[in-house]
Amino acid sequence: MGPSTPLSLRLRLTLLTGLLTGGTLLLFALVFYLVLRGSLHREIDARLRERAALLSRAVAASGSAGSAPSLPAPAPVVEFASPGIYAELIAPDGTVRAASANLPPGQLPAALAVLSGARAGQATSGTATVGGAEQLRLLAVPVSHPPGSVLLVAESLEPVERTLQRARSLLLAGGGLGLALALGGTTLLTGRALGPIGRLTQTAAEIAATGEYRMRVPRPPRYDEVGRLAATINDLIATVERTLEQQRQFVADTSHELRSPLTVVLANLDLLRRDLDAPDRELSLGEATAEAQRMRRLVNDLLLLAQADAREAIAYAPVRLDRLIEETVAMAARQTPEHNLRAYVDAPVVVAGDEERLRQLLRNLLENATRHTLPGTTVTVRLRRTSELAQLVVADTGPGIRQAHLPHIWDRFYRVDKARSRAAGGTGLGLAIVKYIAEAHGGSASVTSEEGKGTTFTIVLPLALDDRWNGGPTAARRGEAARQMGLDRR
Ligand code: ATP
Ligand code: MG
16 A cells, blocks of 8 residues: 555546546436427427417317407317317407317416417417416417417426326436446446455565565456466465575675685694694695685685576676687696697688687686596597587596486586585686576586596687687778787787
């Protein structure tokens, strides 16, 4: 939850749906009601006009026959077709001259506006109330005989009002039901859709609070958006768990590796405090120094791998790989005269990278080839160049590595024979560093090995892009650069 708690998504969705549905229903009901009322009223007006026309003709006919104008008794058929239509003939002085048979004379309330409209020669319609409750629709038409007379026809609005009343109740009930259904449906649906998110948030918060990274958020049954979110969060938690576990393992391994040299150094310091004779003293000092050096190497290796973890960029500069190999192999041969080290390097090969790191890569491989094989073993280092790649192969004819171990030898602190390897001073970081250096240069490291026959490590590095360093067509023009690189000395 955030610092301020806004309306929940669920409430907002429900309110929005309610507003939209309610608004739509209201608009629909209003339009429907107005159209219905209008058409019912127009129907009445049409009936009144029809009746008025019929009656005016009858009045005119009776007037022209010389007798006093009168309203004929409505024919039953007309009465049936339009029941409840009343009529009055009103003289210019306002007296009722005649009335339809269904009406005692003088019963129709002659609304003044209607009458004066008709007297001015205009058929005029209007609405009036009888007896304080019943509504009447009126139509007044001028009649020429006797001049100034008005024919008033009227129909009760009662049936229309009843229909409209029923329509109102129906619309109200229907609208209410529709709104309730929409609100209920939205609440239910959002509840079902958002419920898993709530549980997900709760579990994730619990994991964050307790650090219990073995837990996983619940997976909703369907693999929809929420399902995918849950799966992604679980992947994330798994990654965190794995990283923490690796970290823990790494710290444990490191402490373990540092403990034994420290113990040796401390034990020797203890010995040195006593009165030792010169040879023993020398021995103790030598042992303590060797262990301290081992610790220094371990710490250096760890620092390098920490840089690898931080994906620190390496420095790029042209490196004469062929010369680097010759120098490093020559030095290793001096240090381990009991092994036969041979270097086969063909053309000048230049890669872009960090010379010191590349030297360390080769040193680690050579050290493995001498440390993990018996004296007298031959170790061959070969450098080949293709159009784009430099291939460095370090092969020995030692005991080899069993297939089951091969995928793991690149892991930190992994040693095939722990006891023997540690006794030989190894910590299992050498190949992890080789792999990191190769990959940081855009290359790769791989191994093949056959038990009893030997082991071959292959490092592939991309050549420096600029062909002036690798004898390409522009090399001649770049003589100066080549000279600087020392290419002209060969
Ligand atoms: P470190 O290099 O950190 O001092 P290490 O040599 O034991 O220690 P790696 O260089 O990473 O560690 O090698 C891992 C393991 O692979 C070694 O312990 C060894 O068992 C095996 N190994 C590596 N190179 C060879 C080889 N040329 N022949 C046989 N086994 C090898
Ligand atoms: Mg090693």
